[in-house]
Amino acid sequence: DxxxxxxxxxxxxxxxxxxxxxxxxxxxxxPCNKPCNKKLKCGHICIGLCGEPCPPQCRICHKDIVQEIFFGSEDEPDARFVFLPNCKHISMY
Incomplete structure (x- = not known):
């Protein structure tokens, strides 16, 4: 049973x-490919995807971290990120 x-x-x-x-x-x-519309603790909109864990980083408050990716810097202002809770990293979607 x-x-x-x-x-x-x-x-x-x-x-x-x-x-x-x-x-x-x-x-x-x-997975849902729509942008997450939740607000972070800082009051800004989440940079993640709907239904997935929200990255703790904010596009405005943590601009340097969010723009820096493994191969350089991210120029897309509406880029979305996936948060990996086990290692706490974010990856561009």
């Missing part, structure tokens, strides 16, 4: 997409 949490619907969702499977089943929802 499945435990109580496994009988629940998967919680992986955003306002654009939702997984329709049970918690123990592989998700049938891919």
């Amino acid at each position: 499945l435990c109580e949490p496994c009988r629940e619907l998967c919680a992986y969702e955003c306002k654009h997409l939702r997984c329709t499977r049970l918690c123990y089943e592989p998700c049938n929802r891919g």
Whole structure:
């Protein structure tokens, strides 16, 4: 028998997409490519993607960090980033 949490619907969702499977089943929802509209602690808009963990860096407050990427500097003002919680790095999407 499945435990109580496994009988629940998967919680992986955003306002654009939702997984329709049970918690123990592989998700049938891919990543959302829309910009995140959450506000960071500083009050500025998140630089990440909807439904994904928000990068703690801000495009305005941490301009040097956000613009610097492995191969140089990022010029796209609307570039989106993926936050990797395990290592705390951000990567341009």
